[in-house]
Amino acid sequence: MATRDLILHLGQDLFRTRGFNAFSYYDLADALKVRPAAIHYHFPSKDDLARAIIEQERETFHAFAVKTDRLPDQRQRLRRFVHMFAEHAEAHRLCLLGASGADYASFGAGVHREIQRMATDILAWLERTLQEGRKAGRLAFEGTAHARALMVATNMAASLHLARILGTQEFKRVSQQLLSDLTARPTP
């Protein structure tokens, strides 16, 4: 049963680093020392694999949210969120939002639904965190928390693309500016 998890873990990494259409069942099988068809037993079609990868990521994010929400300071929660992306930037990985958004046309309706759920989960957490932070006077921003959540998510997602193209320092510039922008300053 560990095989399934190994496939999922490796599949997610290849999805993020290469793109969904740039890795094959052979790549997975080769790394796991089995035949390609063994992967088909666990994930009959490639769409099944995609679906499971996104599903797993939703669970991972849920666990992150539960753990992070214990922090009393919303600024710190946001920093944790940014830190998650920083690790991807270093490893030249995309987030699954960026990766699956790029290969979106390759997937069927089932995978699309799963991706939509993932996107709304992440955006809802951001929106709530931003809203609470502003209410508590720790975060400051213009407009609705929903719009701001979209801004934060898109900053993070695409800065992983830029980190690949121009280097990790570009990710750092974005994340620093982002946290600085959102941090409430004592009005003089």
Added chain:
Amino acid sequence: MATRDLILHLGQDLFRTRGFNAFSYYDLADALKVRPAAIHYHFPSKDDLARAIIEQERETFHAFAVKTDRLPDQRQRLRRFVHMFAEHAEAHRLCLLGASGADYASFGAGVHREIQRMATDILAWLERTLQEGRKAGRLAFEGTAHARALMVATNMAASLHLARILGTQEFKRVSQQLLSDLTARPTP
């Protein structure tokens, strides 16, 4: 000689809508009513095609910059920039920054250099526009114009991913918030 341009135009569209690894020489040949090998005459390898697509986009952006820089108001220049992305959002296309960032690992060093040039071109234009706009008192933002250019570019790039996943209205929310954030308000 029109064939080459047709290939480039169609190739760019497929690159953006499907991803570079999700379209083939056959797709191009089929649409152009020729054999796949005819494409190889114009672009021997797929990397040659990628390079030419990015090169063409750099020229397109240069033409956009020259034309747009004639506008005296930097806010209007930014609106034109955003409008460019809005058209892609409607057509479920990504920008080439997002598309090539996702498929980055598939390309050789030559294509990487071309993508880097494209990225720096776009960011340099944004930086200059933001800088000038702030100096003129029409735009307002915290931090360096360089950091802000990164924020704007990443907002635009990834909102095209989100537009695919959750719908075009998400792109509109991002672009409205972005322009609102940057527009200088008369200090009361």
Added chain:
DNA sequence: GTCTATAGTACGATAGAC
């Protein structure tokens, strides 16, 4: 100079062995 026929390989997926 432009394109076609065709090779050689790698892909996702099925049918069936253990």
Added chain:
DNA sequence: GTCTATCGTACTATAGAC
């Protein structure tokens, strides 16, 4: 229940016809 042998297809690319 787990995996292997194998099929049919689609890919990029080359060699050579017009």
